Amino acid sequence: DAKTTQPNSMESNEEEPVHLPCNHSTISGTDYIHWYRQLPSQGPEYVIHGLTSNVNNRMASLAIAEDRKSSTLILHRATLRDAAVYYCIPPADSSYKLIFGSGTRLLVRP
Amino acid sequence: DTGVSQDPRHKITKRGQNVTFRCDPISEHNRLYWYRQTLGQGPEFLTYFQNEAQLEKSRLLSDRFSAERPKGSFSTLEIQRTEQGDSAMYLCASSFPGQAYEQYFGPGTRLTVT
Numbered sequence: 001d002a003k004t005t006q007p008n009s010m011e012s013n014e015e016e017p018v019h020l021p022c023n024h025s026t027i028s029g030t031d032y033i034h035w036y037r038q039l040p041s042q043g044p045e046y047v048i049h050g051l052t053s054n055v056n057n058r059m060a061s062l063a064i065a066e067d068r069k070s071s072t073l074i075l076h077r078a079t080l081r082d083a084a085v086y087y088c089i090p091p092a093d094s095s096y097k098l099i100f101g102s103g104t105r106l107l108v109r110p
Numbered sequence: 111d112t113g114v115s116q117d118p119r120h121k122i123t124k125r126g127q128n129v130t131f132r133c134d135p136i137s138e139h140n141r142l143y144w145y146r147q148t149l150g151q152g153p154e155f156l157t158y159f160q161n162e163a164q165l166e167k168s169r170l171l172s173d174r175f176s177a178e179r180p181k182g183s184f185s186t187l188e189i190q191r192t193e194q195g196d197s198a199m200y201l202c203a204s205s206f207p208g209q210a211y212e213q214y215f216g217p218g219t220r221l222t223v224t
Contacts, residue, residue: 034211043114043201043215044153088153095166096210097143098203100152 001066004033004088009105012078019105020073022088027068031091036098037061037084044087044100047073083108112136114216116202122222123192130188133221135204142185143213144177145201153201159185192223199217 005023012018022035034049046056048062050071055062061074075082087103115134123129135142140161145153156175157167161182171177173193179185190197201222203213 032211043203043218044118044213046212050213085152092211095158096141096205096213097155097158097166097212098145099154099155100145103152 001028004090004101006086006088007051008102009107011107011109012075013109014080018078018082018106018108020065020075020083020088020102021070022072023070024088024090025069027091029068030033031106032061033071033091034089034098035060036087036100038103039081039084040085041058045099047086071080078108079105080108082106114202114204114214115218116200116219118219119217120220122224123177125194125223126191128188128190129192129221130186131200131202131221133185133187133202133204133216135184136204136214137183138206139204139214140182140207141213142179142204143203143205144187145203147201148197148219157186189221191204192221194223197223198223204212220222 007033032049033050038044038046048060050062064071085103085105087100117132143158144156147153155168156171157177159179162179170204174190177187183215199218205213
């Protein structure tokens with residue numbers, strides 16, 4: 001099974017960009033990488049997913065390395081509301097069950 | 111509010127009692143997932159349904175746990191003879207057909223077993 005590695009925590013200043021890294025060196029060529037986040041006292045929420053090329057949506061951007069062994073979630077301008085635990089989730093089987101690790105706890109300083 | 115709802119939000123029970131939680135997914139969603147989250151950890155998969163069929167159960171789901179989704183709509187998760195180790199947040203999520211990678215989570219039910 002593919003596994004992911006993320007830093008335990010990161011800090012950012014409000015309104016500055018944040019780059020959250022994830023290593024997934026065992027991922028296969030057809031596996032998507034998904035990112036979720038969990039705000040305090042809430043259930044997780046979907047952020048973004050991608051396969052090869054960079055992806056953008058209203059919440060974030062996902063930059064995937066050319067060798068696909070790593071990816072970076074980019075928050076272009078962090079806000080206090082972005083303080084959360086961010087999970088880089090390896091590909092699932094046909095069940096699409098989500099395998100959460102410990103994630104990266106993002107602290108945003110005002 | 112058309113999101114995933116869970117009831118109750120909090121439950122305190124004594125060891126040995128049975129508890130039942132309910133999850134109401136978004137109405138068009140055919141897949142429904144249950145996860146459990148303990149303090150400081152990421153959620154762990156418990157089981158999932160496609161429509162009314164329960165297709166997979168985690169090894170975490172001991173025989174004291176049972177889940178149902180009788181008409182492919184709401185789901186219940188029952189824990190019999192609760193133990194202190196069952197104390198956790200129980201999360202429900204659902205997804206659209208063909209978009210199972212994008213799961214919508216409810217607020218969770220926090221269970222405390224005393």
